Amino acid sequence: xxxxxxxxxxxxxxxxxxxxxxxxxxxxxxxxxxxxxxxxxxxxxxxxxxxxxxxxxxxxxxxxxxxxxxxxxxxxxxxxxxxxxxxxxxxxxxxxxxxxxxxxxxxxxxxxxxxxxxxxxxxxxxxxxxxxxxxxxxxxxxxxxxxxxxxxxxxxxxxxxxxxxxxxxxxxxxxxxxxxxxxxxxxxxxxxxxxxxxxxxxxxxxxxxxxxxxxxxxxxxxxxxxxxxxxxxxxxxxxxxxxxxxxxxxxxxxxxxxxxxxxxxxxxxxxxxxxxxxxxxxxxxxxxxxxxxxxxxxxxxxxxxxxxxxxxxxxxxxxxxxxxxxxxxxxxxxxxxxxxxxxxxxxxxxxxxxxxxxxxxxxxxxxxxxxxxxxxxxxxxxxxxxxxxxxxxxxxxxxxxxxxxxxxxxxxxxxxxxxxxxxxxxxxxxxxxxxxxxxxxxxxxxxxxxxxxxxxxxxxxxxxxxxxxxxxxxxxxxxxxxxxxxxxxxxxxxxxxxxxxxxxxxxxxxxxxxxxxxxxxxxxxxxxxxxxxxxxxxxxxxxxxxxxxxxxxxxxxxxxxxxxxxxxxxxxxxxxxxxxxxxxxxxxxxxxxxxxxxxxxxxxxxxxxxxxxxxxxxxxxxxxxxxxxxxxxxxxxxxxxxxxxxxxxxxxxxxxxxxxxxxxxxxxxxxxxxxxxxxxxxxxxxxxxxxxxxxxxxxxxxxxxxxxxxxxxxxxxxxxxxxxxxxxxxxxxxxxxxxxxxxxxxxxxxxxxxxxxxxxxxxxxxxxxxxxxxxxxxxxxxxxxxxxxxxxxxxxxxx
Amino acid sequence: xxxxxxxxxxxxxxxxxxxxxxxxxxxxxxxxxxxxxxxxxxxxxxxxxxxxxxxxxxxxxxxxxxxxxxxxxxxxxxxxxxxxxxxxxxxxxxxxxxxxxxxxxxxxxxxxxxxxxxxxxxxxxxxxxxxxxxxxxxxxxxxxxxxxxxxxxxxxxxxxxxxxxxxxxxxxxxxxxxxxxxxxxxxxxxxxxxxxx
Numbered sequence: 002x003x004x005x006x007x008x009x010x011x012x013x014x015x016x017x018x019x020x021x022x023x024x025x026x027x028x029x030x031x032x033x034x035x036x037x038x039x040x041x042x043x044x045x046x047x048x049x050x051x052x053x054x055x056x057x058x059x060x061x062x063x064x065x066x067x068x069x070x071x072x073x074x075x076x077x078x079x080x081x082x083x084x085x086x087x088x089x090x091x092x093x094x095x096x097x098x099x100x101x102x103x104x105x106x107x108x109x110x111x112x113x114x115x116x117x118x119x120x121x122x123x124x125x126x127x128x129x130x131x132x133x134x135x136x137x138x139x140x141x142x143x144x145x146x147x148x149x150x151x152x153x154x155x156x157x158x159x160x161x162x163x164x165x166x167x168x169x170x171x172x173x174x175x176x177x178x179x180x181x182x183x184x185x186x187x188x189x190x191x192x193x194x195x196x197x198x199x200x201x202x203x204x205x206x207x208x209x210x211x212x213x214x215x216x217x218x219x220x221x222x223x224x225x226x227x228x229x230x231x232x233x234x235x236x237x238x239x240x241x242x243x244x245x246x247x248x249x250x251x252x253x254x255x256x257x258x259x260x261x262x263x264x265x266x267x268x269x270x271x272x273x274x275x276x277x278x279x280x281x282x283x284x285x286x287x288x289x290x291x292x293x294x295x296x297x298x299x300x301x302x303x304x305x306x307x308x309x310x311x312x313x314x315x316x317x318x319x320x321x322x323x324x325x326x327x328x329x330x331x332x333x334x335x336x337x338x339x340x341x342x343x344x345x346x347x348x349x350x351x352x353x354x355x356x357x358x359x360x361x362x363x364x365x366x367x368x369x370x371x372x373x374x375x376x377x378x379x380x381x382x383x384x385x386x387x388x389x390x391x392x393x394x395x396x397x398x399x400x401x402x403x404x405x406x407x408x409x410x411x412x413x414x415x416x417x418x419x420x421x422x423x424x425x426x427x428x429x430x431x432x433x434x435x436x437x438x439x440x441x442x443x444x445x446x447x448x449x450x451x452x453x454x455x456x457x458x459x460x461x462x463x464x465x466x467x468x469x470x471x472x473x474x475x476x477x478x479x480x481x482x483x484x485x486x487x488x489x490x491x492x493x494x495x496x497x498x499x500x501x502x503x504x505x506x507x508x509x510x511x512x513x514x515x516x517x518x519x520x521x522x523x524x525x526x527x528x529x530x531x532x533x534x535x536x537x538x539x540x541x542x543x544x545x546x547x548x549x550x551x552x553x554x555x556x557x558x559x560x561x562x563x564x565x566x567x568x569x570x571x572x573x574x575x576x577x578x579x580x581x582x583x584x585x586x587x588x589x590x591x592x593x594x595x596x597x598x599x600x601x602x603x604x605x606x607x608x609x610x611x612x613x614x615x616x617x618x619x620x621x622x623x624x625x626x627x628x629x630x631x632x633x634x635x636x637x638x639x640x641x642x643x644x645x646x647x648x649x650x651x652x653x654x655x656x657x658x659x660x661x662x663x664x665x666x667x668x669x670x671x672x673x674x675x676x677x678x679x680x681x682x683x684x685x686x687x688x689x690x691x692x693x694x695x696x697x698x699x700x701x702x703x704x705x706x707x708x709x710x711x712x713x714x715x716x717x718x719x720x721x722x723x724x725x726x727x728x729x730x731x732x733x734x735x736x737x738x739x740x741x742x743x744x745x746x747x748x749x750x751x752x753x754x755x756x757x758x759x760x761x762x763x764x765x766x767x768x769x770x771x772x773x774x775x776x777x778x779x780x781x782x783x784x785x786x787x788x789x790x791x792x793x794x795x796x797x798x799x800x
Numbered sequence: 801x802x803x804x805x806x807x808x809x810x811x812x813x814x815x816x817x818x819x820x821x822x823x824x825x826x827x828x829x830x831x832x833x834x835x836x837x838x839x840x841x842x843x844x845x846x847x848x849x850x851x852x853x854x855x856x857x858x859x860x861x862x863x864x865x866x867x868x869x870x871x872x873x874x875x876x877x878x879x880x881x882x883x884x885x886x887x888x889x890x891x892x893x894x895x896x897x898x899x900x901x902x903x904x905x906x907x908x909x910x911x912x913x914x915x916x917x918x919x920x921x922x923x924x925x926x927x928x929x930x931x932x933x934x935x936x937x938x939x940x941x942x943x944x945x946x947x948x949x950x951x952x953x954x955x956x957x958x959x960x961x962x963x964x965x966x967x968x969x970x971x972x973x974x975x976x977x978x979x980x981x982x983x984x985x986x987x988x989x990x991x992x993x994x995x996x997x
Contacts, residue, residue: 006855006879027885028855203997235854236969239976240995243968246976248993254980259989262942267955297981314959314987317942322989324996327964335961336990338933342967342979344994351997365929369967371900380907388912394929396922397914399901402894403851404861404868408972410849412856412879417973423846423861424868424895428902431919433975439919441982443927454940455987458958462985466978477974507977526847528878537878682886684852685994689970693893699886765899787997 003551004194004230005414005543007535010035011228011568014186014193016179018047018069019201019210023054024681026234026413029196030057032535036228043182047072047171048200049676049754050706051741062179065745066676066754067204067637067791068169071646073213074634075165076180078157080220085184087222091143093608094555095219095619097150098139102128105147105630107156110647112629120654124624137616149622153216156631159646168634168645170745170752187221190565192228199236200678203790205652208783209632212623216632219619225555225595225610227534227570235413236685238403242411245510245544250322253313254508255289260310261318269294269310278615287500288509295505296480299463304502312458321656323785325351325778329660331359338365342433343400347375347384348762349686351787353773354730355662357384365394369436371402374688375762375771383763400433401426408434408474409523414549417514418541419523431470438472475521481507482515491517494546514542522547532591534570547593552619554588554596554610561588561602573602627654627782637791638779639728641668641752654782663778666728671793673711674754675727677772683760691765703761703769704735707796708742711753715796722799725755725775727792732770733799755796759789840870847874851894851970852887855879859891868895930963934986937962964990 009015009032022029034057036042046058055061064072080086091097104126106113114123129137130147143150162180166173186193195214204210215224215231223229235241247254258276260266265275269290277286294302298309316322328346330336332355339360350356360366360379368377378384380391403410404423411417426432431439441464448456466472483492483506495512498504506512515521527539536549543549550556553571557563561573571590578584578599585601588594600607609617622630635652636644644650651657682700683690690696705725707717717723719738724731734757744751761769776789843862850857858877862870871892875882904922905914937960946953965983968976983991 026853026855028857028880028883031880031883237854237994238849238851238856238969239854239971239973240969240993241854242973243971243976243993244995246968246973246980248965248968248976248980248991249996250989250991253984254977259984262944262955262957264944264946264948264953264955267953297985311956312958313984314989315942315955315957316959316989317957320961322992324966324992327966327990327992330961330990331964336964337937337962338929339963340965340967342965342993343970344967346966349994349997364933365926367926371894373901377905382912389910392909393907394909395907396926397901397905397907398922399904402900403970403972404846404848404891404895406972408974410851410856410972412849413854414856416856418849418856418858420848420972421846423848423863424866427895427900429904429919430901433971434978436923437975437978437982439923440927440930441978441985443923444930444986447927447931454956454958455935455938458985458987462981472974472978474972474974477977481974481977507981511973526876528876530878535878540878684887689852689894690887690890692897692899693890695890695893696886785996789997 002230002232002413002415003224004232005416005549006412007032007537008227008550009033009194010039010535011192012036012042012194013040013191013228014043014045014183015196016045016047016183016193017054017058017196018214020196020198020234021048021052021054021678022196022234023057024052025198025679027681029234045179045183047179049742050678050756060175060179060182062171062175063743063745065170065747065752066674067640068634069201069210070206070213070632071160071165071168071634072171073217074157074160074632075162075176076183077153077217077220078160079162079180080184080187081154081157085187086220087187087189089189089558090222090555091150091220092141093559094610095621096616097143097148097621098141099149099622100130100138100140100145100147101149101152101622102126102130103147105152110633110635110644110649111653115653122627122629122654127624127630153621153631164645167748170747184221186223190568192226192568193221193223194229194232196232196234198234200790202786203788205638205655205779205781205788206632206635207781207786209626209628212626213632216621219621222555224619225550225552226564226568227550227556230550233413239410241413241415242409242417245411245508250316254293255510257286257290257293260313260315262315263318266315269307272310281615281617282612288498289495289506291500291502292483292498292504292506292509295486295502296483296507297463298461299505301461302502308502309461312461321785323780325780325785325787328356328359329778331362332661334362337363339363339367341366341368341376343370345374345376345686345688347379348771348773349759351773351776351789352663352729352778353771355778358662361386361391361393363393365396367396367398369398369400369433370688371400371430372688372692373397373764375764378764398436399428399430400436401430405430406432406434409478415543416541417511417523417544419521434472434474435470438466439470478521479515480505481511483507483512491515493517510544513546514544534591536592538593548595549592552595552610553592554594559602559608628652638777638788639666639671639791639793641672641674641793642747642750645748652782655779658778660778662729664728665777666793668793671727671795673794673796674752675725675775675792675794676754676756676790677759677776678756679760680758683758685760687760687762687765690760691762691767694766697765697767701767702735703758704737705796706737706739706742706756708744708753709738709740710744711755711796712736712738715798717796717798724797724799725757725794727775727794729777730774732772732774734770755794843869850884850888850891857884857888859884859888868892930986933962934960938987959987959989961989963988967993969994
């Protein structure tokens with residue numbers, strides 16, 4: 002989230018798309034309800050199913066799964082045509098005025114630079130036009146036909162309301178009402194927030210879905226203001242933190258890229274040269290990278306050995322190592338051993354039949370969990386396997402629960418909160434920290450007498466968390482923040498990190514959380530809300546630098562005044578500067594400025610709020626996305642209709658899987674759209690809720706939800722056992738016939754959609770079929786997030 | 801000493817001492833109902849954060865004789881102000897649950913059953929498996945085309961593609977950090993977790 006949960010109370014309008022916030026992030030609704038009661042805020046729910054969020058909303062619109070870009074593209078077009086955007090914001094705080102290279106083009110669904118053989122783009126033509134000094138050319142009147150603004154307008158002119166509603170299935174009347182209601186947040190001093198979750202990301206165009214939301218927010222001036230923002234409601238208590246800590250193949254902590262085997266990454270110097278932009282805050286990257294290497298390899302990371310840079314693994318640039326690829330490689334017997342820390346891919350992974358089968362190719366599997374999971378028992382008869390045929394050695398290690406250890410978790414709003422230990426681990430359980438520490442110490446010991454290249458990164462790793470197997474978590478927290486390696490003093494904030502090897506920091510975005518000995522700010526519990534916005538600056542710690550609302554320079558106008566009295570967040574105060582230091586004033590207010598705190602609005606860069614981007618303004622046009630500078634609608638891999646907007650059916654850069662056990666379904670055999678969702682009473686792959694008697698009683702079994710018209714057409718009654726089939730397999734479960742799904746009119750054709758909760762499996766008290774047996778192995782063009790949310794099925798009564 | 805819960809938690813938060821709750825015997829009025837007052841009167845109160853979704857709601861654990869005897873929403877927590885959803889309200893049943901695993905379990909190749917093992921045995925065996933697999937699959941360098949010279953360039957890569965590691969969203973930040981640090985030092989590149997899916 003750019004903003005945070007309590008800040009939702011400051012909104013004038015919430016657009017909830019790809020999220021069922023009322024059920025899956027209930028506390029968000031506490032604050033949205035307050036916004037409605039106290040500010041008259043409107044709540045909009047866009048969802049294929051009429052959820053409890055929809056029931057609480059002022060306006061509900063149905064949408065066909067996988068058509069968000071068409072939906073949002075139509076709104077962008079409507080807002081531009083009717084000049085409902087926030088002109089002052091767009092002119093200065095975004096790259097709308099930048100002029101684009103003459104070679105940039107877009108024709109019939111394809112941008113310039115496409116190579117159909119490799120299914121890749123060259124971004125050579127997606128560039129700013131520059132002057133002789135290399136500075137981007139601009140036209141702040143936004144009239145030049147090659148400005149980002151005019152190209153944007155042209156691109157989305159094709160997204161007229163009739164076309165968009167034919168694609169999305171949204172009735173025109175309600176679509177117009179949403180466009181008008183949400184566009185009203187473009188007025189000066191008004192704020193609109195967008196809330197999304199996995200309903201938005203789990204598509205072959207997932208990244209561009211989110212980008213389209215962010216662009217809409219930039220056009221309406223909704224980023225960096227109280228009650229605004231682009232807000233991912235993340236699914237797990239610490240999935241924000243685990244992302245920050247880079248448990249992802251392509252990253253190392255603090256959003257630094259893991260190097261790959263390529264000449265430009267051969268040395269630390271060339272890595273830093275390649276990865277460090279000349280402008281924007283990321284120009285400090287060498288300080289973050291060297292401090293990370295010092296945290297990893299301590300005294301063994303020296304200037305002479307490139308701070309142990311060569312100890313980091315380098316990925317093969319030709320290979321993708323993401324979740325789907327892990328299981329494709331496993332299926333092909335390329336991976337021999339695997340750890341699963343609290344993850345249950347046999348339920349939660351896409352194409353679960355294939356993922357379960359692939360596990361049998363492992364020589365060894367280590368599962369760390371509180372319970373028996375479907376993954377740790379994939380070899381049992383209960384799982385439908387023949388144990389004698391499966392040669393995998395399996396370890397199931399009992400893990401401590403969250404109240405049986407101490408440490409921090411980061412919520413979606415980036416609040417890093419400490420959890421105190423309540424009790425010792427139950428039974429013979431151990432914390433994950435214990436298990437990792439114990440494992441590493443043993444592996445290190447095995448390499449003790451070796452001097453091979455393979456031994457060095459392990460032998461030389463800084464590993465100093467106490468003598469017991471339970472690591473000293475306070476010490477780990479101090480290392481993550483970072484300290485001066487000579488004095489041992491904590492680094493007070495990331496601005497003080499250095500690239501000369503004098504500081505270490507395990508994750509620069511956390512630097513500042515533990516600024517001095519004995520002062521762990523994640524433990525703060527002062528809930529005073531100065532100013533009444535809900536920022537609670539003395540409660541826990543929010544990265545970066547305890548900022549609660551990112552890009553908050555945008556909350557003030559060019560001169561540094563809040564856009565309105567009602568929307569005060571930070572502002573420029575000429576009286577507050579330290580004259581002795583030559584300061585002309587200071588940014589002050591109700592949040593930590595996301596900006597140079599003494600840079601006056603009139604100075605160069607004083608109106609450039611997006612300091613993490615090289616341009617330092619918001620990117621309505623970007624070179625960073627693999628599909629092109631503007632989001633374009635393409636159909637899901639399995640879709641019941643042809644693309645109405647171009648001749649390109651599928652996202653042209655996704656990797657098309659042509660592997661075993663991953664057949665593509667066609668609409669003639671599988672005419673119904675399938676999607677998955679969550680319920681309030683269960684969580685993720687289910688092991689943390691299906692084993693709890695209270696929750697199992699509340700939600701005891703699996704079902705498939707369908708419309709009355711589909712049920713009637715197939716002779717199905719509520720509660721009947723039905724078979725849901727797709728090209729990759731089928732499952733049997735109960736029918737839940739409701740008015741919450743309604744057939745949609747897509748391009749003149751009536752299309753049905755069904756929904757399946759994906760929490761169930763065969764372990765635990767509440768059991769049921771695994772919905773993900775139906776989902777495919779195909780991922781988003783940028784991230785490889787699987788397309789869980791739109792696939793094709795058929796439904797029949799079970800005999 | 802008598803102080804309000806808010807004042808008390810502030811005090812212990814400021815000193816970094818979270819584990820002495822209840823020793824000062826603070827007054828629970830006026831939030832708790834009388835009947836709850838009796839049950840949890842002598843319990844130690846430990847604040848935690850809900851382990852389910854990402855709202856980050858505060859929960860208070862009431863602990864007595866090393867057991868969690870009650871959990872409830874933390875009224876001082878600014879996000880949830882004492883309220884919880886069905887999952888957060890069930891935290892008590894994670895700490896008190898007969899289905900929780902006991903000792904480490906081991907399944908031998910081809911076997912149809914679990915066997916109970918001691919921690920030392922499983923951790924030693926896993927460490928050996930890791931070393932064996934890593935040594936068999938370790939790549940220390942790779943030849944790549946150098947566009948500058950047109951020739952080959954030998955790049956140090958120090959990686960293994962023989963071991964994968966999944967998971968982490970349910971771990972604490974400090975544990976995630978240790979996991980990243982461990983796995984990268986061992987050269988893992990198949991390092992993924994729930995955020996990808």
